[in-house]
Amino acid sequence: MTDPTPQAPVAASRPVRWGILATGAIAHTFAEDLQLIPDDAELVAVGSRSVESARRFADRHGVARAHGTWHALAADPDVDVVYVATPHAAHHAAAVLCLDAGKAVLCEKPLTLNLAQAQDLVGMARKRDVFLMEAMWTYLNPAVLKMQELIADGAIGEVRSVHADFSIAVPYDPDHRLHDPGQGGGALLDLGFYVVSFAHLFLGVPSAVSAQAHLNPSGVDDNTGILLGYDSGAIAVLSCSLGTGTDQRASVNGTLGRIEIVRDFFRADGFVLHRKGREPEEFRLPTAQGNGYFREALEVARCLRAGATESPLVPLDGTLAVMATSDAARAVTGIRYPGEPDGN
Structure with a gap:
C-alpha cells in the first residue's frame, strides 16, 4: 500500500x-x-x-x-x-x-x-x-433526528422496545442482485440493515441476538426475523423479507409513551408521538428533495471542510456495532457468502 x-x-x-x-x-x-x-x-x-x-x-x-x-x-x-x-x-x-x-x-x-x-x-x-x-441515510433523516431529540428529552420515558420491518416483494431470480450470493444478496444485508441500524440508534448494542431465516435456492435469506435483547430488559423485534410487500412500519416504545412511523420508516417524513394522558401529536418534517441522498453528500461536505475523518451522526464505531449484530444473526441462520470462512 x-x-x-x-x-x-x-x-x-x-x-x-x-x-x-x-x-x-x-x-x-x-x-x-x-x-x-x-x-x-x-x-x-x-x-x-x-x-x-x-x-x-x-x-x-x-x-x-x-x-x-x-x-x-x-x-x-x-x-x-x-x-x-x-x-x-x-x-x-x-x-x-x-x-x-x-x-x-x-x-x-x-x-x-x-x-x-x-x-x-x-x-x-x-x-x-x-x-x-x-x-446510512436514515441516520441523517430530519424525522429520525427529531425522534432522537424527543426521546433524549424524556418524551416517552425509558425505551423498552423497538419494532421495525422492511419487506418488499422481489420474485425469485437467481441473477437478481438481491438473490445472488455472489453480489452479497439477501434480505438481511440489504433491507435488514435498516431495521438493525434503527434498533441500535435507540437501544444501542444488544447483549443477545436471536434470529430465524428462510434461505432461498441460491442460499441467501429471503425472510428473516431478529430478536435483540438488552441487559436493561429492553428488546427489539425486527423483520425483513424479499417475499412480501409491507408498509415498512417502525415504532419506539417507552414507559411513558411511544413514537410510531406508519410507513417507510427508513425515509420517514414524519411520525406520531403518543403520550399518556395526551392527544396524539403528529410531526411532519421537510420532505426530501430528489431522493434524499443529498443529505449524505451534505454531511460529507461538512465533515471534509472541518477536516474530520468521520461523521458524528454516522460514527464508524456504530457501523461496526451494527455489522457485529448482523454477523451474529447470520451465524445462527447459516447465511454465508462466497469466500467467507465458517463464522464469517
Whole structure:
C-alpha cells in the first residue's frame, strides 16, 4: 500500500469534488441528487470496470472524466471523495483502493459483507487519517433526528422496545442482485440493515441476538426475523423479507409513551408521538428533495471542510456495532457468502 498525504480540509470557497465508483441504478440516483446542492458538491469523475460504461454515465450526467478502471478513479487528483456504489460484495475491495489512494470514501450500506472486512476498512481509514462513512441515510433523516431529540428529552420515558420491518416483494431470480450470493444478496444485508441500524440508534448494542431465516435456492435469506435483547430488559423485534410487500412500519416504545412511523420508516417524513394522558401529536418534517441522498453528500461536505475523518451522526464505531449484530444473526441462520470462512 502507498503512504498518501493525510487528508486536508476542503476549502469553503469551492464545492467538494466527487467521484462515483460504479454505474448502476443507485449511482445514477446519487449523481442526480448531487445536482441539488451545486454550492456543496461537484461531480467531476466516474469510474467503472469498462470505459464504455463510464462514458455512458458521464455523458448522461455531464461528468468531465470517465475512467475505465477503479484504480484510475482512485488516482484522479481532482477527486476529493469517492462514493462507492457497487453491489455489496465489492464494497471492501473498492473502498480499499480509494482509501489507499488517500481519497475520502462514502460507501453504500452495508459498509462490507461482514465485521472482519468492516474492521479492516475502519482501521485503514483511521491509520491514514482519511474520511470514511457508511451511507446510512436514515441516520441523517430530519424525522429520525427529531425522534432522537424527543426521546433524549424524556418524551416517552425509558425505551423498552423497538419494532421495525422492511419487506418488499422481489420474485425469485437467481441473477437478481438481491438473490445472488455472489453480489452479497439477501434480505438481511440489504433491507435488514435498516431495521438493525434503527434498533441500535435507540437501544444501542444488544447483549443477545436471536434470529430465524428462510434461505432461498441460491442460499441467501429471503425472510428473516431478529430478536435483540438488552441487559436493561429492553428488546427489539425486527423483520425483513424479499417475499412480501409491507408498509415498512417502525415504532419506539417507552414507559411513558411511544413514537410510531406508519410507513417507510427508513425515509420517514414524519411520525406520531403518543403520550399518556395526551392527544396524539403528529410531526411532519421537510420532505426530501430528489431522493434524499443529498443529505449524505451534505454531511460529507461538512465533515471534509472541518477536516474530520468521520461523521458524528454516522460514527464508524456504530457501523461496526451494527455489522457485529448482523454477523451474529447470520451465524445462527447459516447465511454465508462466497469466500467467507465458517463464522464469517
